Amino acid sequence: MRQGALDFETAIDVLTGVPSAEVDTVLAAVMETEFDRLFQHGWQPAELHRAVARRGNPIQASLVADAALNFQKNRTPVDDRWRAQAESLPAFQGRRPDRIAVLDASLSLLAELRLLPAIEVLVPPPGTPLTTVPHHSDQRILDKVRALLAKAEATDFAAEAEAYSAKAQELITRYRIEMIDAPAVGVMPFARRIGVDHPYENEKASLLDAVARANSCRCVWSPELGxxxxxxxxxDIDAVELLYTSLLVQANRAMTRDEPAKGKARVKAFRRSFLVAYAYRIGERLRQTAERELAARDDLLPVLRNRDVQVREAMDKVFPTTVRSRTSRVDSLEGWESGRAAADEAKLR
Structure with a gap:
């Protein structure tokens, strides 16, 4: 399909002139081959759906959702995490698209899928042996942290948000110390992928990196994959995911509250500068929090250094070569000052 000298528009015209039953059969088979390749080589349903949905075509996003459900059919065993992602993807909303729109979306999606690379398998795909990944987090602690962060996100009062966030960080840090004091046998570093959505992906990735470093994790951003x-x-990864999500919610609320009322260019510069300052200041405060909490436990330093070495080795195995991302420009002093102020409001003790 689309081989030879045919351009995209000509290919669409040719396909619309061929009986639909013939086209649909061949197109479905080709699409299935690409989806199978990606699902078998590391892509999880939510990740692939996010990468495609970023293109802004709801038809293409629904094709991914359907493919994820179909991929797990007649394949056993199916990891619970994989199944949960596949079943949670949203179905197509709105009127049924016409045939030309479906062909257009399918062919352009096929071209994009063929460009996506294999990535690290973190959750075994359906039909492959299940890997038992030990998870030692105390769900009760995580539920308490989630509840506190939800209260911090819901309140419009900075003092209340600070109090809830501080308590959440206190629980996280104490729990981390308890886990270091009584390590479980066979516990090793793991990896987890967290979506970084547009707009302002660079700035959001910087915030995620700041939270990760403060919690003894390492972060590698893949901007082309989302x-x-x-x-x-x-x-530690649980703490990173919880804190990053909560801090991003608080940042968005403060940013929309303080942004200038007029001027598209001015608002864009304000938001970017806001998020740069917010990430930088949050990183400072989280590092200070970690240093204070661990200052009285000098006996933990050798353990922490050893854990850091293990984390770095795990990262280097998957990403032997990385480059530093370019720092975003700060074009709005108003946005920078507002971002730092918002970070102070969201500070974690």
């Missing part, structure tokens, strides 16, 4: 890979011990 996610960052977090390396660390499972309890």
């Amino acid at each position: 996610f960052s890979t977090i390396f660390g011990f499972d309890t």
Whole structure:
């Protein structure tokens, strides 16, 4: 399909002139081959759906959702995490698209799928042996942290948000120390991919990196794929995911509250500068929090250094070569000052 000298528009015209039953059979088979390749080589349903949905075509996003459900049919065993992602993807909303729109979306999606590379398998795809990944986080602690962060996100009062966030960080840090004091046998660093959505992906990735480093994790951003890979011990990665999500919610609320009322260019510069300052200041405060909490436990320093070495080795195995991302420009002093102020409001003790 689309071989030879045919351009995209000509290919669409040719296909619309061929009986639909013939075209649909061949197109479905080709699409299935590409989806199978990606699902078998590391792509999880939510990740592939996010990467495609970023293109803004709901038809293409629904094709991914359907493909994920079909891929797990007649394949056993199916990892619970994989199944949960596949079943949670949203179905197509709105009127049924016409045939030309479906052909257009399918062919352009096929071209994009063929460009996507294989990535690290973190969750075994359906039909492959299940790997038992030990997870040692205490769900009760995580539920308490989630509840506190939800309260911090819901309140419009900075003092209340600070109090809830501080308590959440206190629980996380104490729990991390408990886990270091009583390590479980066979616990090793793991990896988890966290979506970084547009707009302002660079600035959001910087915030995620700041939270990761403060919690003894390492972060590698893949901008062309729409996610960052977090390396660390499972309890630390849980803390990173919870804190990053909550801080991003608080940042968005403060940013829309303080942004200028007029001027598209001015608002864009304000938001970018806001998020740069917010990420930088949050990183400072989280590092200070970690240093204070661990200052009285000099006996933990050798353990922490050893864990850091293991995390770095795990990251280097998957990403032997990385480059530093370019720092975003700060074009709005108003946005920079507002971002730092918002980070102070969201500070974690």
